[in-house]
Amino acid sequence: MAAQIDGVFETGLQKKIAESKVLVIGAGGIGCEILKNLVLSGFQDIEIIDLDTIDVSNLNRQFLFHKEHVGKSKANVARESALTFNPNAKITAYHDSITTNNYGVNFFQQFSLVLNALDNRAARNHVNRLCLNAGIPLIESGTAGYNGQVELIKRGLTQCYECFPKPAQKSYPGCTIRNTPSEPIHCIVWAKHLFNQLFGESNEDEDVSPDTADPEAGAEAGNAALEADANDKGNVDRVNTRTWAKQCEYDPEKIFNKLFFDDINYLLSMSNLWKNRTPPKPSKWDTLQAGEDGEDVIMEDSVVRDQKVLSLGESAKVFAQSIKALKEAFAKLPEDDHLVWDKDDKFGMDFVAACANIRAQIFGIPQKSRFEIKSMAGNIIPAIATTNAITAGIVVMRAFQVLQEEYDKCNTVYVRLRVNGRNQFIVPESEIIPPNPKCYVCADKPQVVLKVDTQNLTVREFRDEILIKALNMISPDVTLDGTGTIVISSEEGETDCNNDKKLAEMKIVDGCILKADDFLQNYELSITVLHKEPGREEAPFEIVADPDTLKPKEEEEAAASSSASAAFDDAQPSTSKGLNGSSANGSKATVNEIEDDTDDLYIVEDDEEDGKPSGSKTVEKRKHTSDRDVEPTSKKAKISSQPPEDEDDDDDLTIIE
Ligand SMILES: Nc1ncnc2c1ncn2[C@@H]1O[C@H](COP(=O)(O)OP(=O)(O)OP(=O)(O)O)[C@@H](O)[C@H]1O
C-alpha cells in the first residue's frame, strides 16, 4: 500500500488511519470509488453496506464490478474486489438496508466516522439521525452529472442533513395528468400511475381515470359524464381500477378499450375542457390490427427498438405483451404484495413506454422513443464516472481532516462543471454552516407544529403521510401528552384499532401535544397540533418547524391576501415548505412526477455571485432555498428556481448512459 509506506502521509495521520474504523454506506457510483480510496490510503478496518445487487447498467462506472458479478450483492463483490488491492485490510460487507433495526445507535458508535454514498433522501435522513445521536461525524456526498458535493455533518458544529427544508419535488396538477395532458411527460407520469394502479402500490392520489372534480370542467360536465356511467337504476357503479382489471383477468383488449376508448369518450363528454383545446381521439383495439402490425417489433433487438418511435399498432402489441408478463409476475406474489416499477425492469418499462405513447397519440402529443421515455420516467441525468471519482477523492481527503480533528477546515465543497472567476472548479463554501437552532431533528428538544383538520385526518394517515413520509420516521410510537394515551405503537397490531379513527376521536384536537418517538432512530419529536378547517385548495396538512413563525389567525389571513408576504413566508428557512402536504397548486389532486425518493429533485444553485467566492450573503441565500446543491449520486433530475449563471446547457439533458 503506497499510503503505508512511510513518508507518504505524515506519521500522526498514518497512525490514525491505521487505527480507525469506518463505515461506508452505499456501494454504487461513489461508494466503489470511496472504498478503493480508503483501501489504498491504508485504512485497515472498513465496513460497507448496500442493499442492492449489481445491474448491467452499473458496470460502466462502478469499476469494482464486472460482467460476471451481475446479480450478486454489491457490498460483497465490492469487498472482494477491494481486498485485491490490500488483502490485509479487514473489510466487512453487509448486503442489507441501513434502515433496518440491525443498525441502531450502538452499531454506529463503533465507528470513527461514517461515509455516505447513498442515492435517496429517506436513507440519508435516517443515517443523519443515527450519526447525530451516536455523536459520530458523517461525511455526506453526492453527484448529479457534472456537479458534486461533499459535506461534513457533525453534531453541534455543522448544519445537519435536515436543518433546512428541501425544495418540494416537481409535481403536476392531478387534473392535467388525468384529464388534459399536453406534454409527453404528462403521459409518462400517467402511465407510471397506471402501473401502480394495476400492479403496484396503489395510491388514491394517483388515480388515472377521468377526474370529474376538475374545476375547469365545471360541475355540470362532471355530472353529465357520470350519468353516462349510470346503471339501470341510475346509480354509478365505480370499482377500483385494479379490482376491475382482476375481474377481467388483465385482458389487454378490455383494458385497452377502457383506458383508451371508454375513458377518453368520458373525457370528451366533459365538454368545457375542450373549448380551447384540441379534443382527444379515442382509440379502439379492434381498429388497430395490433396483432399483425406489432409482431416484428416484439422480436426486434431491444437496442434498436429502444431508439424507435413505434406506431399505435406496435405500441398496442407491446402493451399487450407487457401486461401479460406483469400479470404473471404479479400473480406469483403473496396476496397483499405488489410490484415496484423500475426503469430497468423490461416489462415495467415496456408497459410505461407503450401506455405513454398510446395516450400521447390520442391527445395529439409528440411521441417519444422508449429510450427517451426511460430517461424521463426515471428522472435520469447521466452519472459521470469522473465526477464520482473526484467527489469520492474529496470525501477521503475530508476523512483525513476529521481523523485529525481539523473540523474547522471541513467546509462543504462543490464540484462544478466549469471553473469560476477564481479558476476553481472545486469550490469550497466560505464558512462552515452552523446548525439551525430550530431544526426539528438536531435541536436540543426537537419540535414542530402540525396544522391539520383533526376532524378528518385518520390516525393511519397521520402515521403514513405525516410521520413517515413528511417527517422521515421509520417506525414511530406516539403518545398523547398529558393523558399518556398510546395513539400509535410500533409493535405490530398493538394499536391497529386506532388506525381508522379520526384524530379528534382520539381526543387529539387543537392545542394538544403529541410525543412521537422512533426507537430505530433514537429520535423524539414533540408535535403541537393546531386544528385547521379544511379548504378546497389547501394542502391537507402543514408542518411548521419553527413555532415562532406562526402568527395569530387574523394576521395570517391578512398575510395570505398579500402575495408579497406569502412569498416572504415561503422563504423562511424554518417554515416547512418542503414538509407540508401541499404541492405546486396547493391542491391535494396534485401528483408527484417522481414517486420514490431515489428520484428526488434538488435545486442546483450556483454558490457564487458574479464569479466571486461566496460570502455570508450567499450562505444566507442557500439557507433560505436549498442547503444542498446536489442530490447525491447518479440519476437525479435537477430543477433550478433560477438557473445557475455559469451552467452549461448540457446539464439540462436527460440521458441515460
Ligand atoms: N437504505 C439503503 N441501505 C443501503 N444501501 C442503500 C440504501 N439506499 C440506497 N442504497 C445504495 O446506495 C447506492 C447508491 O449508488 P448509485 O447512486 O450509484 O446507485 P446505483 O443504483 O448503483 O446506480 P443508478 O441508480 O444510477 O442505476 C446504491 O448501490 C444503492 O443500492
Ligand SMILES: [Zn+2]
Ligand atoms: Zn439539523
